[in-house]
Amino acid sequence: MSQQSRQDEILMLFRQQPDAFVSGAEMSRVLGVSRTAVWKHIEQLRTLGYQIEAVTARGYRLRTSPDLLLPAELQTGLQTKVVGRELVYFTDTDSTNDRAHDLAKNGAEEGTVVIAESQQAGKGRLGRRWTSPAGVNLYASIILRPPIAPRYASQLTFLSSAAVARAIVDITGLTPTVKWPNDVLLDGCKVAGLLNELDAETERIRYLVLGVGVNVNMKAEQFPDDLRYPASSLAIARGQEVSRLLFTRTLLEHLDQLYDQYRREGFQPILQAWQGFFALTGRQVEVDCQGRLLQGQVVGLDDDGALLLQMADGRQERVLAGDVRPL
Template sequence: MAEHGIREQILELFLADPQTILSGEDLSQRLGVSRAAVWKHIRQLRSLGYQIDAVPSRGYRLVTQPDLLLAAAVQSGLETRVVGCQVEYFAQADSTNVRAQELAEQGAAEGTVVIADSQSGGRGRMGRCWSSPAGVNLYTSIILRPQMVPTQAAQLTFMSAVAAARTFTAVAGLDVQVKWPNDILVDGCKIAGLLNELSAEMESIHHVVLGIGANLNMTREQFPDDLRRPATSVLLETGQPVSRVAFAQELYRQLDTLYALYLQQGFAPIKLAWEALFYLQGCRVKVDCGAEVFSGHVAGLAEDGALLLDLDQGGSQVIYAGDVIAAE
């Protein structure tokens, strides 16, 4: 058994019934390792911030736990059908999307979740850098294997956005909005971003990776000085830190529910939910597509996730990529 696996299994046993006192002998027998090995891994958990007390002549008891996104902590009480069936935690990763892509190519099950405490190469849309300091936010990617054609994959971006928005409301009480195509905002400030990537052939998808970065407990000083747009966090909005474990669990529950809905009823209910959160729905906007700028009223989403615009001069325009801002 891998060293990392032993630590996770010990934590799982503690979390299964936090009031239970587990003896070193019992842990040794359950895990098939020596009592010395059990002691070593308990010391490791303590070094991570878990308060595990020794009860004389009886064993060990978990007293308190840190807000650390270990697999055992995230899966404890999760009770989802697909999302979170397997959790892979990394203290540091180049990018959770990169790790998830690697795992997917190795055959990881649908619903496998990748979490990193920090990222050295976090990415946003169009290759933009995503600031990823340790210990404060949620950086996660989820592997899905839907049976669909590649042109439908963008629909899952909007499913992710609805799940993230509902999670901010459920966990932190925040009134959030979505921005096309992949941002979550609070009063115009970005609080989360999405990056979905896929592996596909002409007519079928091998897998989709849903990447989500959520700003939870970042202070103002932790944001980069060169941000293109103003950003915020749950801590800055509410004045209170939020449990990263609780946020991750709620996010995976929301995704699990919406994915089941999507598989049963298609894009229509997801589209309606997203449009209800889109702060520019029905508004007059300008869309900067680089080579051209379009002005008009937002008509909604197309089936492939494109933005539909009723142009000021008449007619309509389908927008596949661009920066949307409210028109004055």
């Protein structure tokens, strides 16, 4: 059992007996380690920000917890069938998507979630960098193995985008909008981005990684100066900090619910959920397709997630990738 696993076991014991003391002897028995080793794990939890009371002859009691996205914390009360059955946690990593790819190639089960407190090489769309300061946001990647052809993989980006938007509504009461193909906005400012990557054969997806980045409690001074578009965070938009634990747990539950619906009913209910947050249908827009500019009216989405534009000459254009700006 790893150090992280033993700390998770200690936290689970505290969660099972809230406000009660748990004896060092019981912890020693459950973990299969000495009382001295238990004390060392308690000290390590304290360095993470857990306030743990110790009383001679009574044991240890958890008083308060930090807002860390530890597996033991996230799985407390988590109501999911698939997403989050396995949680892999890093205090720091290069990219949660890269770590998820490694795990998926080695047989990680569907629904495995990789979470980091910070990233050194967070990924955005089109090779852009996702700024990832420690302890304030959500950086997560979810491994899925959907029984669909690779050409439909982009549908899962709309699923994760709708899940993020629903979680924002539930936790903050704010009303987000979604920007095709993979951004979530508040008051016109980006608060979340989704990055869908896959490993596939010609007609079969081996696995798909849903990368999710949400600016939860990021402060204005933490955003880089060279952002392409205005950005914000849930805390800035709401005017107060948001529990990262509660938000992440809620998001995983929405992802699980929508993925279950997708497996049973297909893309149409997912598209409808996404369109409930999409404000550009019927609007004139300009789309920058990596230097090629298109202007037209948004008439909807194709079944593979392509944006459908009605052009001035009457023809319809399918756009698979690009940056959209309303006119």
